[in-house]
Amino acid sequence: MSAATHSHTPANPTSATPTSANQASASQPSASWGLGFAQDYWIDAWQRAILTLDTLRQRGNTWLERAQSDAPHVLGFSFELVVDGRTLPHPVNYMLVRIVPPEGTKTDPGKPPFVVVDPRAGHGPGIGGMKHDSEIGVALAAGHPCYFVGFLPEPVAEQTIEDVCTAEAHFLEVIARLHPDADGKPVTVGNCQAGWQIMMTAAMRPELFGPILLAGSPLSYWAGVRGSNPMRYLGGTLGGTWLTALSGDLGHGLFDGANLVANFEALNPANTYWQKPYNLYSKVDTEAARFLEFETWWGSPVLLNAHEMQWIADNLFVGNKLTSGEIRTSTGRRVDLRNIRSPIIVLCSQGDNITPPQQALGWITDLYEEDEEIVTNGQTIVYTLHESIGHLGIFVSGKVATREHAELASCMEMIDLLPPGLYEAVISEVDDATVHPELIHGRYLFRLEARSLDDIRALGNNDAEDNQRFATVARVSEINHGLYAAFARPAVQAMAGTQSADMARQMHPNRLRFAMFSDRNPAMAPIKDLAESVRADRKPVAADNPLLAMEQMASGLITTWWEGYRLARDALTEAAFVGTYGSPWLQAMVGLAAPNGATPSHSDATPPQRRIERDLAREAMAAHAEAELATRFEVGGLPAAVARAIIHVRLPQGSVDERGFAVLQALRKLQPANRRLGAGEAKALFRDQFLLLRLDQARAVAAIPRLLPDDANLRRKGWQAIHDVLHASGPLPEEGERRLRHLAELFGEKAGDA
Structure with missing residues (x-):
């Protein structure tokens, strides 16, 4: 499965711009180009349309089946339930399962087990083990026993983020008891949202963890560079998190993960509204199966408790409180990432526009000002920076799995042996000039090179004025949320009920587009039979048909138009954000004016970047x-x-x-x-x-x-x-x-x- 560089569908091969109509057409002889070339094209175009509609019909039916399932997932491995999180003293909707090794795969009880934790960021579980070339697959191939932490589509009433962290700590305790002969503590892999959750757990219970691998996980939420990373401006453009509260109230205490999916898709409208559907249409003979595989996961949004989502939005997305040590547990204990004693491995990419490298690595410079502080604190930090892969491709792309994840899995014991400090993992292909290739696992050489905090800073980050703008957003968010809670929430909660919330979720565009093409729609009834007749008499057009070339040219123009729209939109969004939240008047109104009447937007008057306090x-x-x-x-x-x-x-x-x-x-x-x-x-x-x-x-x-x-x-x-x-x-x-x-x-x- 190929990976696109854009964030929201990199695991979906249909997101790439097609170079030919389909493999079948490429194998056809050249058209004779009489009067029949137009007929050949229109027959093929009609047949592709029918097959595309049938693919969408299958996708809709799959969505209906999964919507009725108690525990929908896309794991490609057999598994056994170990712990049901609903049975814990503080019940949660998370589950710990043991992955059953496929036939012919042997695991070594002396090796530390791998635990893959899937992101609960709108989608259902299983993406970290959807196929053989995955995080789970490469860990099994390296001989490690494997476990998977997933979740049910609906949360347990009143569960909190802290409850989930407590459950994950319990899961690790159980795994450690099941593997007394393992030469090391469990290796934990946190994908995207699961990464910051695992880091919080490790900060509270550091004794439970072996190496921690963060794949595309944001930890420093204000970080980024100008002219890119538009998602970090979302909190400011929405006026803070009051809309999160409104969504939770309209959902009768539940937040719909489909809203998060919609945010991801909005980042790349060219792919969402044209490239992905056109790629399916143009290559429907070969791409339908892979399209359906990906959409099975992409099209199953899950729910969160409203207060869970509010906590995330207030403390992370807008508040950026994790790396500044401002998050505390219910007992008053500060969540301090410097407490983590295990090696921390960060896998990020320049092509990720959801979790750019600055957000994946900025926490290091948030916590430490000097290189010596990392060593003094006893932390070992390793990062590897991919050049182009998109967000989901970081933890689902087969190419990344067989290169980055495979090398990290096979060399995890080496990483665990590293002394404290900051390192970059460099992965290079073995060639004839490589010395002692017999000592290398697989086709790639894994090398660790010492780095400094200046290498992280060189990736780009906010200046003091930008930090002041984001701090202003956080303050505006608190004010707007307070106003909403005081004046609008009672009326909204009085109007919103279970039935209206269920109806709103069913009518969400990210669900409706699946249902409208399913067999539930009477208009789709003839499509199945038509598709069968088309497959029986398929007539793909020749690859050099001039009308096909015109189609592809038109597709390129449409893609270019959408890209132009995205660039203009992002530029306007950034300009509006910078101008609005950089206003000295607004900063003064929310209590962030510089002392002695200095202008807050001036670098000399702007307070320094927030840092975690001394311990x-x-x-x-x-x-x-x-x-x-x-x-x-x-x-x-x-x-x-x-x-x-x-x-x-x-x-x-x-x-x-x-x-x-x-x-x-x-x-x-x-x-x-x-x-x-x-x-x-x-x-x-x-x-x-x-x-x-x-x-x-x-x-x-x-x-x-x-x-x-x-x-x-x-x-x-x-x-x-x-x-x-x-x-x-x-x-x-x-x-x-x-x-x-x-x-x-x-x-x-x-x-x-x-």
């Missing part, structure tokens, strides 16, 4: 840990000496790849089981040695001889391990060789010996 308890713990670490320069024996030596040589290079890790893993597995370091012990070992080198590199290196055993044979084995790991990726740079020669002296070896 004195954490700082005290960090200081205590550093003091304790200073006593460990000569502690740890040969394993510490080997790890310290490897890190010392690699530090100037700032890069490691999977080949060295493969050698390290092989050496580790050669150790007797009763003497082999567990994953947690190995992680602590490498972390401590990195921190010791960072604390005092000269002292840490000078102490290596005092870590070595008296047994010359053991020292020789240790040196051999160092040499093998460091040379697995090819020759070392000059500085690396110099350091290695010095280490050889400390180990009592000759520099060239190995």
